[in-house]
Amino acid sequence: DQQVKQNSPSLSVQEGRISILNCDYTNSMFDYFLWYKKYPAEGPTFLISISSIKDKNEDGRFTVFLNKSAKHLSLHIVPSQPGDSAVYFCAASDTGNQFYFGTGTSLTVIP
């Protein structure tokens, strides 16, 4: 049973515009969330994280928003660049042993 869901398999955005990637989770015990970026034939690389004590975390062009009541988080990329084209995974964890990953969203930024 998928505890972390990314309902949009793909997203296309024009260069310079905002990309918004969404992630929903079902387990209310999750309190730490991460986004990873993955290029083809490479492993995922850590992008940004957020703890449940916050509702926003920003790092340069990347901002993650957390809505605990809706069990929803989103990643905003502003402005989007062609090099941002990749698959983005969200992941969630409680204090347990593992992270639970979503199925990924493939972002294409069109020049």
Next chain:
Amino acid sequence: DVKVTQSSRYLVKRTGEKVFLECVQDMDHENMFWYRQDPGLGLRLIYFSYDVKMKEKGDIPEGYSVSREKKERFSLILESASTNQTSMYLCASSFSGRGGRVTDTQYFGPGTRLTVL
């Protein structure tokens, strides 16, 4: 910079063969993980280890085993490879988390694309 390396980028094996996938990390991380990535299914945890000689089953351990004899090395073993084990295999490592959390941010290797014929 954290470095996680995997022994092969691409591997082709035949059904029934024993397959070893090796992973090495150089950051003295306590925790190591093996995932497989399949289209539409995301990353699924096979096994993880939080200490030398310790292992825990993840969500899909069937058909796999692991070995961790040294802190920096974590091996995934397919005892008798089958075609449904064709996949991208990703190794990750992390420090133990703070405040009782078992795992902190995980760092991934480049992956091994395994094809079983």
